[in-house]
Amino acid sequence: MAEKGQRKILVTGGSKGWGESIVDRFVDEGCEIFINFAHDRSAAEAVAERTRERGSVAHVIQADMGTDEGIQSLFAEIGKVTDALDVVVHNAFHLTNADPLETTRAQWLRAMEVGPLALMSIAQLA
Template sequence: MTICVTGGSSGLGRAIAERFAAEGGDVFINYHADDDAAQAAAAAVEAAGGRPHVVKADMGTTEGVETLIGAVRERTDRLDQLVHCAAMAVTGSLLETDPETLTRSITVNGLALVALVRAALPLMGPGSNVVYLTSRGARFAIPNYGTLGTAKALGEHIVRYLAVECAPHGIRVNSVSPGPVETAAFRAMFPGNYRDRLDAAAKANPSGRGIELEDAAELVWALTRPELAMVQGQTVTVDGGLSL
């Protein structure tokens, strides 16, 4: 098995990489800037049973996408799972965000999914999966989240269109929407009180606890199982019922 995780050096991306590593195989860990975090993630993937390959590349550029998929191509002629978890954790309202930042957010958090699938398609085939990590802010207006939420909303729509285009190739495309979980984006949204907000969400959750990174990683893994072959183009929420 070969899996490629963008934004795989920390947070949700690392948790997903570790979960798939338990199945063995090659795990490509993409990251943008933090070399130490990438090496730590690689060590964790290896400890979990996978063969890590670290690729530094910016998903906000065509060159970065080509670098990542090129690294996969050099190692194998088959990509089983492609997970787009890389996110530009930028906060602020749409009207207060400068055009350059907004454009980059839309590119990294949304349009990069198209570029990744286009580049990876020759390596994918029947049984392959694409999973996009989204958030509640793609469907609901959340304060200080407009710049990221609109990009995630675009990503969810891209998932639906890609699902229709990829289905004839035997490739499934879905997205996973975790509830409040400690990530770089969440910390950036609420720098002064993110821990209090996570605690409050856990207290309000009908399932009796907060969302862990592993909860989302387990759902991503489950969505790629052949038993779920008819789950296509969907956004699946994992939040313990908090959003009900």
């Protein structure tokens, strides 16, 4: 593993909320950050800009963690920059505002695809 400050970190769902806070924590250590997002490029770019202003390298990569194609494209983009990651934080998730008792099967399946099923694929590729 690389020394602190030289580590390469992937944070899925890194553009908002907890993901943004996780990015900030690694930036405190001077790490190079790969910020994954699914939909809101402007939020991801804002996190990346703050990361760069604080002296760290930031990469923004759009990819859907709920599909094999999205996960593979994420790692293909990372592979253009580095051969290895030191830390992977899988923070991406699919949230529905529906009451759990009213959540549809499709909504539950999407949550599983973006969450635990994606983690399996990410672990295999990382």
